[in-house]
Amino acid sequence: MMNITEADDGLELKASPHGVTVAGDPNGIRIGGESMHRTAMSVAGERKFRDFRRDNKLDTRQFQMAFRTLRQLSVQIDSSERELDIDATIHDTCENGGLLKMQTRPPRKNNVKVLLLMDSGGSMEYYSNLCSMLFQAATKSNYFKELHTYYFHNSIGSNLYTEPRLWYVDAVSTEWILENFDSSYKVIIVSDAAMNPNELHEKQFVWGTGTYMRSSYEWLLLFRKQYPYLIWLNPETIPEKASYWTQTQVELADIFQMFHLSANGLEAGMKCLLVRQ
Structure with a gap:
């Protein structure tokens, strides 16, 4: 059964399984419970x-x-270090009749x-x-x-x-x-x-x-x-x-x-x- 009480300021409090709402408040204040229609401007309680x-x-x-799409924004830096260029290695290996042909490139930052x-x-x-x-x-x-x-x-x-x-x-x-x-x-x-x-x-x-x-x-x-x-x-x-x-x-x-x-x-x-x- 729904309990209805009268607040000091005249607002009517209505209790339901989804919490307590303040009737007549255009902004919809919810006290506890779960959101139903996303109309509450404020939620009292934890x-x-x-x-x-x-x-x-x-x-x-x-x-x-x-x-990984954002890797395209990385830039190559000048360095004596080299790293394996997988795409170039696969391409050149295929062009080389399947014999492995390693390719390297400067590291990317x-x-x-x-x-x-x-x-x-x-x-x-x-x-x-x-x-x-x-x-x-x-x-x-x-x-x-x-x-x-x-x-x-x-x-x-x-x-x-x-x-x-x-x-x-x-x-x-x-x-x-x-x-x-x-x-x-x-x-x-x-x-x-x-x-x-x-x-x-x-x-x-x-x-x-x-x-x-x-x-x-x-x-x-x-x-x-x-x-x-x-x-x-x-x-x-x-x-x-x-x-x-x-x-x-x-x-x-x-x-x-x-x-x-x-x-x-x-x-x-x-x-x-x-x-x-």
């Missing part, structure tokens, strides 16, 4: 985010193979710098294993000169986080990120782009200063402007027509180069990162 760093039994090889921004918690919990595969493939890859990973919930705001738990102690100013990672970085955003439309467009109020900061939409536009090499990986398929529940997905897909979070989608995204947008 947040539980799954750590993408956990080992799992899923094979990451396909993702690692996709990351990886100069690819990547900024990986991952959505954590909420609706992305359904794709935690997939995100874990991507994270492990990226961290184990030797195709990057630099790899920096930060986390956010639903959309990028005034802070990003060094851990998927999104605790205040792990917060890093988004403005600091933009100032310290220049336009040479390749940016990969991983998110389903699904959220309350107000959460995307409303400016964020800072209680400590009593001022409003940029909306999440404005932060995303700053990233789009600063990084000419930026892709968005989405585990969900973008619908052809927007509904209330999918309008942020459609809107963001019109702004960003969005690819499906799969081995094929990642490979296509990597090829897109080779070309300045």
